[in-house]
Amino acid sequence: MMNSKVYYNSISKTYKAQSNERLSYLNAIDDHVIETMKNTSNLHYLDIGSGDGRRALKIANSLNTAELSLLDDSDGMLNLLDDKEVKIHETSYFDFNTNKKYDLITCLWNVIGHFPSKKHRLEFFRKAEKMLTKRGILIFDVNNRLNIAHYGSENVMKNLIAERSNTEDVGWFSIGDKNVGTKVYIHSPFDISEYLKNTSLHLLKTLYVNYETGKIEKTFFEGQLLYVIGKKDE
Ligand SMILES: C[S@@+](CC[C@H](N)C(=O)[O-])C[C@H]1O[C@@H](n2cnc3c(N)ncnc32)[C@H](O)[C@@H]1O
Numbered sequence: 426m427m428n429s430k431v432y433y434n435s436i437s438k439t440y441k442a443q444s445n446e447r448l449s450y451l452n453a454i455d456d457h458v459i460e461t462m463k464n465t466s467n468l469h470y471l472d473i474g475s476g477d478g479r480r481a482l483k484i485a486n487s488l489n490t491a492e493l494s495l496l497d498d499s500d501g502m503l504n505l506l507d508d509k510e511v512k513i514h515e516t517s518y519f520d521f522n523t524n525k526k527y528d529l530i531t532c533l534w535n536v537i538g539h540f541p542s543k544k545h546r547l548e549f550f551r552k553a554e555k556m557l558t559k560r561g562i563l564i565f566d567v568n569n570r571l572n573i574a575h576y577g578s579e580n581v582m583k584n585l586i587a588e589r590s591n592t593e594d595v596g597w598f599s600i601g602d603k604n605v606g607t608k609v610y611i612h613s614p615f616d617i618s619e620y621l622k623n624t625s626l627h628l629l630k631t632l633y634v635n636y637e638t639g640k641i642e643k644t645f646f647e648g649q650l651l652y653v654i655g656k657k658d659e
Contacts, residue, residue: 426599426606426607426608427605427606427607428541428607429498429499429539429540429541429607430498430499430517431607432601432605432606432607433476433497433499433501433502434499434500434501434502435501435605436601436605437477437499437501437502437504437505438501440476440477440502440505441477441505444476444477444479444534447534447636449637449638449639450634450635450636450637450638450639450649451480451533451534451639452639453634453638453639453640453641454533454534454566454634454639454651455480455483455484455533457564457632457651457653458484458529458531458533458564459484459487459488461562461564461630461653462488462528462529462562463487463488465488465489465528465529465560465562466489467489467491467528468485468488468489468490468491468492468528468529469491469492469525469526469527469528469529469558470484470485470488470490470492470493470494470527470528470529470530470531471494471496471527471529471530471531471556472484472493472494472495472496472530472531472532472533473496473497473518473530473531473532473536474496474497474518474532474533474534474536474539475495475496475497475502475503476497476499476502476505476534477502477503477505477506478495478503478505478506478507478508478511480533480534481493481495481531481533482507482508482511484531485511488529492512493511493512494511494512494513494514494527495511495512495513495514496513496514496516496518496521497514497515498515498516498517498518500515503515518540518549518552519540519545519548523556525556526556526557526558526561527556527557527558527561528557528558528560528561528562529561529562529564530553530556530557530561530562530563530564531563531564531565532549532563532564532565533564533565533566534566535566535567535568535609535611535649536565537549537565537567537610537612538567538568538609538610538611538612539607539609539610540610542593543593546610546616546620547619547620549620550620550621550624550626551624553626554624554625554626554656557626557656559656559658560656561655561656562629562653562654562655563626563652563653563654563655564651564652564653564654565651565652565654566634566649566650566651566652567611567612567649567650568609568611568612568636568649568650569611569612569613569614569633569645569648569649569650570584570595570596570598570611570612570613571584571585571613571614571645571646572636572645572646572647572648572649573646573647574635574636574637574642574646574647574648575636575637575648575649581646584613588613595613596610596611596612596613596616597609597610597611598610598611612650614631614645614650617631617650617652621654625656625657626654626655626656626657627654627655627656627657628652628653628654629653629654629655630651630652630653631650631651631652631653632648632650632651632652632653633645633647633648633649633650633651634648634649634650634651635647635648636648636649
């Protein structure tokens with residue numbers, strides 16, 4: 426199995442076609458980001474795992490954005506970017522060091538599922554906490570292993586049974602094939618509380634978004650997980 430960087434470099438040429446197949450879902454998420462931030466002016470915006478940058482550029486152009494920064498560790502993905510005017514950080518999030526603070530940080534389409542371990546996922550939130558301004562908002566979506574509407578009741582039943590073993594292994598799945606494939610972590614709706622524990626981050630909104638249509642659903646059995654996170658007053 427490849428690590429995320431090698432995997433995304435290998436699939437970058439077909440990435441546009443892959444994301445076009447998920448357009449209703451991706452557009453719905455973008456609309457929520459725009460709706461959440463529409464009244465904030467002079468935004469300093471960082472998108473982590475931006476891939477071809479299409480979505481972050483669209484979001485930034487729909488908001489009152491002062492500066493957009495894109496970050497990705499796959500040069501293959503970043504090379505797809507049309508706009509060369511934006512700030513680009515070609516690095517892994519875990520090697521990214523900055524004193525700059527952002528009003529909006531996004532991490533869209535299961536980017537967090539590509540981080541190599543739970544330790545990395547926890548570090549993601551500790552780091553994001555430091556990079557957010559007081560009014561800052563973190564928005565991310567991840568795939569949900571209890572999403573019956575997408576994965577089917579048989580698979581979700583297996584996942585629920587595995588859940589009881591309470592180990593890190595439960596959420597890891599393979600995508601692609603043995604020649605071009607990688608491991609990806611598919612979340613449970615219950616992971617979020619551990620991520621935010623002992624941080625100044627707090628959950629403002631959780632949405633369950635249908636992976637086929639982008640419609641907002643009532644339960645986590647029907648959609649992927651979209652989170653809007655703010656900062657508590659210190
Ligand atoms: C599913 S794609 C999503 C791309 C984009 N956010 C979108 O919605 O079209 C996941 C992206 O995360 C990037 N990625 C994964 N792990 C990363 C890391 N540790 N640091 C930076 N980027 C990472 C990959 O290179 C890839 O471009």
